[in-house]
Amino acid sequence: MIRVEGLRKTFQSKNETVHAIRDVSFEVGSGEIVTLLGPSGCGKTTTLRCIAGLEKPTGGKIAIGDRHVVDVEAGAFIPPHRRDLGMVFQSYAIWPHMNVIENVAYALEGRGLSKADMRQQAMKALDTVQMAHLADRPAPRLSGGQQQRVAIARALVGHPQALLFDEPLSNLDAKLRNEMRKELRRLQQQIGLTSVYVTHDQSEALAISDWVILMKDGAIVEKGRPTDIYRRPRSVFTAQFIGTTNLIPGRLESRDGSQVAVATSHGRLVGVEPTGALEVGAKVQVSVRPEAMHAGAAAGPNVNSLSGALELAVFAGSAVEAEVRANGEKILCLLDYDADRTAGHDISLHFSSDDTLVLADA
Numbered sequence: 508m509i510r511v512e513g514l515r516k517t518f519q520s521k522n523e524t525v526h527a528i529r530d531v532s533f534e535v536g537s538g539e540i541v542t543l544l545g546p547s548g549c550g551k552t553t554t555l556r557c558i559a560g561l562e563k564p565t566g567g568k569i570a571i572g573d574r575h576v577v578d579v580e581a582g583a584f585i586p587p588h589r590r591d592l593g594m595v596f597q598s599y600a601i602w603p604h605m606n607v608i609e610n611v612a613y614a615l616e617g618r619g620l621s622k623a624d625m626r627q628q629a630m631k632a633l634d635t636v637q638m639a640h641l642a643d644r645p646a647p648r649l650s651g652g653q654q655q656r657v658a659i660a661r662a663l664v665g666h667p668q669a670l671l672f673d674e675p676l677s678n679l680d681a682k683l684r685n686e687m688r689k690e691l692r693r694l695q696q697q698i699g700l701t702s703v704y705v706t707h708d709q710s711e712a713l714a715i716s717d718w719v720i721l722m723k724d725g726a727i728v729e730k731g732r733p734t735d736i737y738r739r740p741r742s743v744f745t746a747q748f749i750g751t752t753n754l755i756p757g758r759l760e761s762r763d764g765s766q767v768a769v770a771t772s773h774g775r776l777v778g779v780e781p782t783g784a785l786e787v788g789a790k791v792q793v794s795v796r797p798e799a800m801h802a803g804a805a806a807g808p809n810v811n812s813l814s815g816a817l818e819l820a821v822f823a824g825s826a827v828e829a830e831v832r833a834n835g836e837k838i839l840c841l842l843d844y845d846a847d848r849t850a851g852h853d854i855s856l857h858f859s860s861d862d863t864l865v866l867a868d869a
């Protein structure tokens with residue numbers, strides 16, 4: 508539905524050239540929600556603005572449906588209002604002098620619809636975001652979450668081909684943000700809208716996306732399904748940016764397909780090397796998530812173990828967050844809530860080779 512090919516954007520100011528996007532390509536299938544995720548300044552908003560037509564790219568093409576909305580080499584550029592897209596930004600951009608339904612209906616101005624038709628369609632869009640009961644409320648007299656719902660209804664009302672979101676939840680408090688995430692996911696599944704969603708919040712990206720695209724310095728580092736990108740990151744950058752992980756340095760000792768053995772200060776660890784590109788002898792980082800660590804000794808061909816001293820254990824409701832000092836390295840683990848929490852005592856940890864990822868040392 509949306510195809511971005513070889514996109515480049517350079518900003519030129521008096522004494523500086525900023526390469527905001529360097530050769531970015533990806534596709535968004537019909538009905539899919541694809542998230543652009545990455546640290547501040549990596550080019551997410553610029554990519555989105557190029558799709559919207561609010562920014563003219565320096566190179567590349569973008570197609571929406573079966574037409575090219577921009578093709579730099581061919582000199583083609585379709586202006587934003589003719590791209591048939593709905594947009595939702597971090598600032599809700601609600602008209603303060605209008606009530607809720609007028610805010611939504613306003614998006615239909617200029618389409619030659621009667622006032623009654625506009626009102627009816629606006630009401631339908633408000634119903635989708637569960638705001639129909641507040642249709643006649645003055646827009647400024649809404650909570651942040653309610654204003655954001657109105658902004659979403661306004662983006663939906665004209666039945667655009669796709670929706671673009673730029674950090675739409677970042678002004679909301681943590682609890683509301685969690686609710687709105689689920690709400691957006693529900694909406695997505697209910698009406699099957701194609702969306703590109705920008706966020707720097709990895710847990711938000713994992714929660715709402717069909718695909719996550721991780722960006723860094725204007726380029727794509729990795730694209731994957733949320734579960735794959737979390738469970739099988741292909742680089743140290745991804746493993747660290749998405750979730751929390753332990754990194755243990757080592758050297759690749761032997762390989763049998765994607766199964767590898769690594770020499771580390773904790774002895775030999777067996778794990779999975781997801782890229783297939785690392786050679787024996789390579790410097791690597793072994794990545795193990797805290798929740799993959801289990802207390803107690805265990806042995807077997809597919810089990811790794813290490814031991815150290817429990818330095819800190821904090822009760823966190825469903826689990827105990829613990830720090831173990833092993834060979835001078837701090838290992839974070841999530842242990843069962845009944846784990847012995849006496850600091851200072853020795854503790855053995857084991858983790859499956861399937862949860863042990865071997866990545867190139869960055």
Ligand SMILES: Nc1ncnc2c1ncn2[C@@H]1O[C@H](COP(=O)(O)OP(=O)(O)OP(=O)(O)O)[C@@H](O)[C@H]1O
Nearest residue numbers: 518525526527546547548549550551552553554707
């Ligand atoms: N109009 C502009 N002029 C010059 N440089 C710009 C302009 N807009 C963006 N940039 C630069 O382009 C790079 C990418 O910016 P962009 O806004 O796309 O980042 P982002 O990933 O959305 O970051 P954030 O998470 O902080 O919103 C940054 O280095 C930024 O400073």
Ligand SMILES: [Mg+2]
Nearest residue numbers: 551552553705
């Ligand atoms: Mg941004």
